[in-house]
Amino acid sequence: MSPQPTPFEEGAFLPGGHNTDPPLPPNDPTIGTKLNHSMLRIRDPQRSLHFYITLMGMRTVFTMNTGPFTMYYLGFPSSAEDRADLSAWAAKVSDPVNLTQTLGLLELFHIHGTEKPVDEGGVEMANGNAPPNLGFGHLGFTVPDVGATVERLRAEGVKVVKELGVTTRESIPLSEWEEKRGVGVGEIHPNYKVFFDQIAYVADPDGYIIEILPQNWQKEIDKKFGSEISIGDTIAEKA
Structure with missing residues (x-):
């Protein structure tokens, strides 16, 4: 018998999963490690x-x-002071002492020549979401107002991949190619749809999916479903 693909109850929002992670003592060699950039x-x-x-x-x-x-490192100036003097902000963040301590940076990596047409030696980028070349999923950005x-x-001409309110399998994206192989079969659980309803996807110029999420998720859920539902509730029990 093949093992189950997941140990978790379908539709359950579980902070910490089953809380089976190993302890993280003060002397753990990973203390101080940060996700710095993509x-x-x-x-x-x-x-x-x-x-x-x-x-x-x-x-x-x-x-x-x-x-x-050529590498292009990008970030978000977080304060009004930083936004008022971008050159000073860039000098501060790019200092090696600060650079590796700053979270949420994005590195755009342009290999010279890839910009040429494919028939002249250029290269098409795979976004990781088109079968059979599956891998990378998306980058997530939180914004004050997803709809706006x-x-x-x-x-501005940006392709919208998933509209607000759409919660289909195809919008995950899960494809027929996967389903025919017995991968990712079944319908999306109603509990997850409450989250996914509030998310939109757009495509960047290379086709990478950019996830747009609300900064106040509970507020958006309240507006659509009412305040009786909160993050972590079992929606089916509320119905």
Whole structure:
């Protein structure tokens, strides 16, 4: 008999899972480790920088042309003081002492020549969500107003991959290609749909999926479903 794919009850929101993680004592060698940045390969720096800087609000921490490729490190200036003097903010964050302590950075990685048409030696980027080349899923950005953000991006020509309120298998995305192989079969549980209802997806210039989430998730759930439902509730029991 093959093992079950998950030990968790369907539809249950479980902080800590089953709380079976090993203890984390003060002398653990992983203390101080942080998730510092993510890296995406890009084809066209002009298009990608327009998306992440102009449309998403990030700003340049530093750039470096290494010869074969150029790196663009981006981040979010978090204070009014930082936003008022972007050059000072970039100098502060890019200092090696601060750079590795700063969370939420994005590295755009442009290998020179990939911007050319494919028939001239350029390279198409795989976004990790198109079968059979599955892997990377998405980057998640929290925003004050998901609906307003989606409409602003749509007006700028950005492709909307998943609209607010859509909770289908296809919008996860889960494909027929996977289902035919017995992978990811079944319907989405109503409890998760309450979360997923409040999320939108857009595509960046290379087709990577960008998840747009509300910064006040409970407020958005209250607006649509009423305050009797809270994060972690079993929605089926409330119905």
